[in-house]
Each structure stands twice: as C-alpha cells, then as structure tokens.
Amino acid sequence: MPLPQPDLPEPAHPEVDSMLSRKFGKEIANYFSVLLFNKLEPLVNSSTSIATARFADVTSIVGVDPFSRTEEDTIAEYNSSVYVPQIIFLGLDERSEGLVYKDHYKGVPWFAVDVTPKGSVTEECEKLIKKMTADGKEFSKGRMHLSLPAQEGFKRTCPPKDIAPAVQNPERPPCATRTGISNLCFPRTDPTVIMAVVSADGQRMLLGRQKRWPPYWYSTLAGFLEPAESVEEAVRREVWEESGVHLGRVVIHSTQPWPYPANLMIGAIGQAIPGGEDIHLGHDAELEDAKWFTAEELREALRVGTSGLGEEAGPEYKEGGLRVPPQTAIANQLMTAVVNGFASGTSMI
C-alpha cells in the first residue's frame, strides 16, 4: 500500500481512527472526501461551488466504522428503532494517484452523507450543521419546490412571476434553470453491456455461468455501464471483473431493449490481448465458472443446445454438451455473429 503522494490534499483530521484507516492505513482515511446533505439539500460554498467535509467530520454521526459489518449481519440485526443515516459511495477521484486499493483501484474516495437531524443523531447533526455553516457555507435550497410541471410532466419550469394574490412582489428571484438548461426529465433507461469475448487469435469464445443456471448452461458476460464510462470501457472492465481476462479491441454489434425494469442491452464483441486470456474468478463473486469454448463446441450448442433458462434443450441435445440462450436473446445473436466471422471477417474454424 503506497503512502499518499504529494498530489493529495492535506489531511484535515490526522487523529481519525476508523475501520477505513485500519483497513487502508491510518493516514488514508483522512483524505476521504464527504459531501453533506440536510433534507436532500447539499452543503455549498456558493451557488456554483459544492462544499466538502472530511470523514472525521461525520464519524460522530455514522460512526467510526460504518462498513465494518457484512450485509448479512446488517440484515440479521435490523432494528427499526435505530435510525441509520444514509451513506452513499460516490466514486474515486483518480486524479489523486497516491491511493491504491487491491493493486488496481486508485484515487480518493468520495462519499455523500445524510446529516438531516433525526432520531438518535439529531444533536450531532445539528452540531455539525452549525459548525459547517458558521463560516458562510449553506445548505442549498432545492429548485424542485420552486417550479411547476410542463410538457405533460416531462419538464419542470421555474416561472419568473407569481400572480398569487397574497404575494407582495410578483417578480420571483433569478433561477439558473431559466437559461441554458431546459429541465427535461425522461424515464430512466440503464445501459448494460453484453459481450461475446474472443481469444487473441479469434478461434475461441469465453462464456460464463451463474450458480443458479441449469447444468452445462453458459452465456456471454454482461453488466451495467458505470457513470462516465464508454461502452467500450465498460466491456473491458466487466470482463476483467468477472473473468480476469484482459481485452483490447471492442466493437459494438447491436442492441436490444429490456424495458422491464428499464434496461438497454448493448451487444459487443471483445477480443483478448495476447497473454491476457487467463481466467480468474476472484475479483467478484458473480460467476460460478468461466471457460474458453472452441468453434466446434459453439456451433454444436447453437444447433442443438439452445433454450430459455427454464426450458428443456432440444431433442438432439446430448447430456454434457454446452447449452446456450435461445435465438431471441442478444447473447445468442452475438455468439452466432462471432462464429460466422463478425469480429474477424472470416468464420471461426
């Protein structure tokens, strides 16, 4: 674990001693950046600058060890009489290269913490709010409450005038939403990537399986795109996380919507870099197995082994052979495209 480098900000509270510092080294938790919210309003320095706090500022509210318990323990020990302030991990600021975790992730972690005075933390939250707002910082009033709906509910508009009889001055204060931003809001669609991965020589395909799937059933890897990622980057990251394989070239093949709940599957072909084909399932716990398959195995599976997850394979399928998703699934379409030469221009041998 390298120590913080000069590109890091100065630590604000060198006395912090939390799980985070125990885990990552005492010096490191001091660098964690925290955004504070009071009744959903963010703490700001001014209308254009968000204010940050240090992890040590919120330990009186979230505890020195907010992530020490496993998810299983947290669920088993659920107690509705104890108020648990919300903490959200926002991401890593990679501009600070000094902090490295698991030899792979780098940067300063950012968190959002709800410091709304509530339940057993009321007093501590009020104390922190007082401290944070003493020097001119403030919790920015939300704009939603000042606006009215337009365009059948898809847009919020902040009107410049209020003709309510009780209002003394009908002119309302300036609002940034009146210029530049149109405040349209569409239903959300979550982009996901799904990818047929081929070996560096283009002659084998990587498939994976989850524990709950029927025996011999494999499919292409898949996962959610993260904020600020391109599809190409998401494909490389997900394949590394799930299988340990390192990809180079990525081309996008086609897409398929899954509107329930709200997904868009973006189908791609990824090619392993030479020397990057070793499988390692330890980065996350998603797959039970991942394996390289030959063109022969794939062709046979696409011919006799296709079915939905809850269905039987076709009559020609022989127990022990590879099973894969049906033609209606983009996974099947990607496999078929690759076997037929989409990635390389010539069919797999």
Added chain:
Amino acid sequence: MPLPQPDLPEPAHPEVDSMLSRKFGKEIANYFSVLLFNKLEPLVNSSTSIATARFADVTSIVGVDPFSRTEEDTIAEYNSSVYVPQIIFLGLDERSEGLVYKDHYKGVPWFAVDVTPKGSVTEECEKLIKKMTADGKEFSKGRMHLSLPAQEGFKRTCPPKDIAPAVQNPERPPCATRTGISNLCFPRTDPTVIMAVVSADGQRMLLGRQKRWPPYWYSTLAGFLEPAESVEEAVRREVWEESGVHLGRVVIHSTQPWPYPANLMIGAIGQAIPGGEDIHLGHDAELEDAKWFTAEELREALRVGTSGLGEEAGPEYKEGGLRVPPQTAIANQLMTAVVNGFASGTSMI
C-alpha cells in the same frame, strides 16, 4: 381521424367532453387510460396487478382541459396559491391500432395522475379515492420505507426480522424484494443516439443545424433514446422526427460518455432507404436546417472547418464553407469514419 376499432376496450364514460375529445374526436378521450397515485403509492387491484382509471374519472381533479394552455401561458400565469396536480404522459399502447394521431402515432395514450388530497382538490381526490377503493382496490404501500440501505448506499434491503424492543412480533411480513430482485440502484446514465446519416447510394451525408449555432456550422443529428427502444430504432425515429428522412440500415460505430450531466453518446451510421431522402423539418422544431452534403464538401470541412462551438474556424477556412465539430467530438469521428468508408467498405467519392 379513424374511429376506434373493435380491438379497443369499451369506453367507460361516453359523456366526457374535454380538450382531448375536442382535439381527437369526442369518442376517443373515453379510451385514455390513467394510473392513479396517492402519496406516490399506485392504485392496484392486487399485489401483481395495477388498476386503471378512465380520463373521465380525473377531470374533476385535473380539469377537462389540462393541456389546453401553451407552455408560455402556463409560465406567465403561474400562481403559487393554486395547487396543480401532476399529470405525466406515459406513452401509447400500440396494440390498440384504432387511434391514429398526425397520421403517424397510434395507440391508446396512458397517463399517471397524482390524486393525493391537497389544496383545492382535496375533496375531489378524497371522493375519487373512496370510489376507487370501494371495490377492493388499494393504494400499494411503498417498499422503500420498509427497507434499509446496504452496499454503501447502492442497494435497499428488506430485512425479514426486526429486533426493535417495542416490536411485538419480530418476524416481518413477506416482501417480494427478498427473492429474485436485488434492489440495486446505480446513478442514472441517459443513453443518447448520435448518427451520421448517408444517402441510399452512400455518396452524400445528412447534417443539421440549430438556430443558435454560428453560420455555416452543421453537425450530425442526435437525440435521447426512449424507453423500450433499441439504439437502431431510436436512430431511425430521431432522424425522421428531426429531418423527415426515412432510414433502413443502422450500424453502431462507437460511444462517448458525457458524464455532466449523465449522458452516454452512442454513435451510429444510418442509411436512407431509396425514396426516403426528402427533408421535412416540420415534425418537431429542433433544427433550423438540414441538408445533404457531398463527399467533397465534407472532406474540405473536416480539413479546414473544424472547431468547437464558441471557437473560430482554422486559418484556411473560407467564409461560406461548411463548418463542423472538432475531432474531440464523436460527431466528427462519425463523419470521418463514413467519408473514409465505414458504412460501405469503400471511401465516399
């Protein structure tokens, strides 16, 4: 305007007389389907079946004419003393082909209406809620309030047991979120499509311009993906809406994230169908102009006319020549790819 066909449900309230019926024909507004929400809780028939109402059920709350005023008038006449219940247009159910609007859109419109008793509509909302829940329907309790956060705020979990001392029966009721769905929630990313459109013969490219852009500056068309659309469908729809051009083949080229605010640009190449190249800007008001450009014009623009929107064109640029986005923009990359033969395998002539 064709009359409702037999595949439509029976109208519930033939007496409705609203703007909608005036606009679309008196019979048609009767078919509009409405979902009701009370304090964000949806009206349901049972835990697996959502209940619908008719437009006539909510006219006492939203008025018979909720969309009669223009956005400009709505903003100008804003009155904070008048509570305006939220109405959201959800989409068209295209299985009902009898209803056609503007010779193009078809299906039964669905809306969501907030019937929370509030302000001047308190009484009418209470009346409607009483009527709707009289026969066993109910407003489904939200699950968010029953759950606790896990995984650094990215997941909500519904624990099966509550160890609070005041709770008599620690076993909590069954919850569908405990099986199958993991209730993970990631920051939102909105997929957008951006497309270089080529003519049916592959020799010209369609570009458009917005009014606020500098003179002679054009770019590729673009727009948001809608729920349940594939990228390929979104490309065809957006190009038709903005330019009137009908596309056939669509291939995806590459992607570029724009994390502020939360967009993913998905770059594609679309090819017009023979006879589908006529430009019509009347479907929406987004573009000031759209035009077909030759390979020669495009090559010259890519060589001397590239710049950011606020910047000057290069020194070799001659006033009146085509100006286009810089190399850092995916629009430029798409144009360059097409001119160099991405779509057809050979360069444009």
